[in-house]
Amino acid sequence: MPKLWDDSIATHRHAVRTATLDATAALVAERGLTGVTMSEVAKRAGVGRATLYKYFPDVESILTAWHERQVGDHLRQLTGIWTDTGRLEAVLEAYAFICHEHPSSEPAASLHRSEHVARAQEHLVDFLAGLMLDVRDDVPPKELAAYCVYALGAAGAVPSKAAVRRLVAVVLSGLRGEAGR
Amino acid sequence: MPKLWDDSIATHRHAVRTATLDATAALVAERGLTGVTMSEVAKRAGVGRATLYKYFPDVESILTAWHERQVGDHLRQLTGIWTDTGRLEAVLEAYAFICHEHPSSEPAASLHRSEHVARAQEHLVDFLAGLMLDVRDDVPPKELAAYCVYALGAAGAVPSKAAVRRLVAVVLSGLRGEAGR
Structure with missing residues (x-):
């Protein structure tokens, strides 16, 4: 795989991770730890549920x-x-x-x-x-x-x-x- | 209900409770908190599972x-x-x-x-x-x-x-x- 492609995957991974954790922080602040669900995190982070599950298996x-x-x-x-x-x-x-x-x-x-x-x-x-x-x-x-x-x-x-x-x-x-x- | 009967129920309840908690203490000491199950507690306490469930709905x-x-x-x-x-x-x-x-x-x-x-x-x-x-x-x-x-x-x-x-x-x-x- 060319280096450019590698970099682009790493960048994408980092972006998904950052968006996911930022969305989680917002949800925890609003609803507490028990108010966090996979669907809500995906929605708030602006990523698809399938993508989210690729990076994180569960809440x-x-x-x-x-x-x-x-x-x-x-x-x-x-x-x-x-x-x-x-x-x-x-x-x-x-x-x-x-x-x-x-x-x-x-x-x-x-x-x-x-x-x-x-x-x-x-x-x-x-x-x-x-x-x-x-x-x-x-x-x-x-x-x-x-x-x-x-x-x-x-x-x-x-x-x-x-x-x-x-x-x-x-x-x-x-x-x-x-x-x- | 006659008083004697009441007393006998209270005594029985107290005995089941004490046996249950003693059995739990022993199981926690041996296996940690996650090693405690309803069946093991009932067995160790010497009470029937049905009796145990009457007093405690879950672990x-x-x-x-x-x-x-x-x-x-x-x-x-x-x-x-x-x-x-x-x-x-x-x-x-x-x-x-x-x-x-x-x-x-x-x-x-x-x-x-x-x-x-x-x-x-x-x-x-x-x-x-x-x-x-x-x-x-x-x-x-x-x-x-x-x-x-x-x-x-x-x-x-x-x-x-x-x-x-x-x-x-x-x-x-x-x-x-x-x-x-």
Whole structure:
């Protein structure tokens, strides 16, 4: 097959995938995770049902791909904040606001792809662990990172942005405090 | 119906329920949540399938009842520790070890009864909020309690009992620290 043809297939595949995940994001925002069907996604994405089924066998696989893209976007956002500011506080606050806007119970519970969600969370823990090297030396960086990810998950359960900022302050106290004090 | 008959029905109902949930606990421990079937539960509990279906329409309803009983047991355990010791540290450490032994992702993800799991978590947050009255006055007790429940959930993701104790120390630092310090 000539290279041009290869490129054109890859471009088409990418376009279908992007349209599908954008349509899924819109449907999830409007109706929640259970409101997503293959027909609705195809219609909203402007692709035929047969084409959609060529790329995604079922709704679960679309939701998983959508969640992966979302987690990837969030990780890039956090990495950007770290590169720009070098401030752990800024990264943690940004993550807290992500949790506040996307309460974790919803995707975790309804996707019930625990391995998939667990893997996404591991990437985040690994990223944060890299920022925890100079934080407190009585606890390994990876445990501190897990503490942050879980504790900041509470941002999905608090009622206001002020409460999110208070939560971040409490989590930071935990990072800075000394054990057994 | 005579009272004696009523009592005997209630006793029978209670016995079936207890046997069912005990059998479910054993099956979950052996095979995980997805390994529980109506036939296996009936066999293990020593009740007929028809009897089982009279009390529980499906596996989901059994798992929900089992989870509710388990959460109730844990809450009673934590309340007992508080009554006996009056030490918040002891309550939080006990809860951390509960999370370590029952990693939350598993039931939360597979039961996908988010309202049910959310309600169970609310009871726990309310209980802990009652113990947070003198902790730090810049954050409402309920937010501190949510912080503890989420942060201690990380105990399900850490590899050792020593790591659980380090996590509890970090969480306590968060409770004791002062914001903006």
